[in-house]
Amino acid sequence: MTTDLVSIELRKAERSRIAEVDFNNLPFGKHFCDHMFVADFVDGQWQNLQVVPFSDFTFSPALSSLHYGQSIFEGMKAYKNEAGQVQLFRPLENWKRMNESARRMCMATIPEEVFMGGLEALMRIDADWVPNTPDSSLYIRPFLFGTDTYLGVAPSKTYRFCIFTCPVGAYYTKPPKLKVETEYIRSAPGGVGYAKCAGNYAGSMYPTLLAQQEGYDQLMWTDAVEHKYIEESGTMNIMFVINGKLVTPATSDSILKGVTRDSIVQVVRSWGIEVEERKVSIQEVIDGIENGNLTEAFGAGTAVVVSPYSLIGYQGKDYMLPEVAQDNSLATRIYNYLSDLRTGKIEDTFGWMHKI
DSSP, rough: ETTTTEEOEEOOOOOOGGGGOOOOOOOOTTTOOOOOEEEEEEETEEEEEEEEESOOOOOOBBBBBHHHHEEEOOEEEEEEEESSOOEEEEEHHHHHHHHHHHHHOOOOOHHHHHHHHHHHHHHTTGGGOOOSSTOOEEEEEEEEEEEOOOOOOSSOOOEEEEEEEEEEEOSSOOOEEEEESSOOOOOOSSTTSSSOOOHHHHHHHHHHHHHHTTOSSSEEEETTTTTBBEEETTEEEEEEEEEEEEEEEETTBOOOOOHHHHHHHHHHHHOOOOEEEOBBHHHHHHHHHHTOOEEEEEEETTTTTTEEEEEEETTTTTEOOOOOGGGGOHHHHHHHHHHHHTTTSOOOOOOOOOOO
C-alpha cells in the first residue's frame, strides 16, 4: 500500500472483533479497533512503517522511556458524515503539536507524510469501526516513546511511533464538579506544561484523587507561583462567559494549546461574540458567580468537546454555577455547531475537515 510519499506494509487481522462491540453503549477507551499503525525511528530515519493487527508490544526492562519518561501522545477523533465518509477534525494541528511536544522532550520529530500516511492507512482499513450513533466518534491515540535499552539520563536515539483507535461515546454523563487546586501544581513556567507528555498526567493523578475523595470530579489548576490565576481544568482547557464575552486563559508554556480550544475561539469570533484570551483570576470567577456576571463555565477538549460544569469548590465553599437553559447556552451552541461540522451537516467554512 502506498500513501502519498511513504510505503506502508499492510498485515490484516485474521478475524475482526467489531461484532463483539455494542455501538449503542460505548464506554470511553475500552474497546480497541482491529489494527494499529507502527513505525520505528532507527539510524536517524523512520522505517518499518506498518499497519498490523492490534496487539501487545514486547520490550526490555531497560527500555529508556520507562525510566526517564520520554513519552508523548496526542488525542484526536474521526467521524462519519451523512454520506458515510470518514472525516478527521484538524489532524494537521495534532501533528504540529505532537512535534512541539517531541522537540521539548528531546525526541525525534515525525514527518507529515509518516503521521498522515499512517493515519490515513489505518482509517481506511478500520473505517467500519467509526460509529455514527449520536454523541459517538472514533478516538485516535498517536503516541511516541523512546526505545533505547540503556540506563543513562540521555535522550534515546531510537523511537517507536504508534497510532491505535477506539470507538467512544460521551466522556461525561453529567456536568462535572470542580475543585480549585491551590497546593499542588500541574506545570510551571519554563516546564513542560504545553507538551502532551505522559508525566504531566501522572503528576496530576494524586491531587485529582484527593479531590474526588471530597466529592469533586476534576481539578481547576492554578498557576504555580501565586495559585491566583486559572490555567486548565483536569484534562481540558477552561472557558467562561462573563458579561456576554467568552473569556479563557491565554496559552503559555504552562498551558496546553488545545485544538478544540483554538477551534472554539475561531468559531465564536466568527459569530461576532467578543473573545478575551488573558489571565483569569479565581477571584474574578468567584465574584462573577456571586454578582451574576458569570453565566457559564465549561471545559473544552478532544475527549469531551464541550463540557459544562455544575459547581466550583474554592477554599472550603462550593459555588453553584448558573443553570442555563440548554437551548440558550453558548456551550450548547458551540457543541452543536462542532458536531454538525464534523458530521457534514453544515458547510465546512473553516476548511477543518479532512476526508479519508
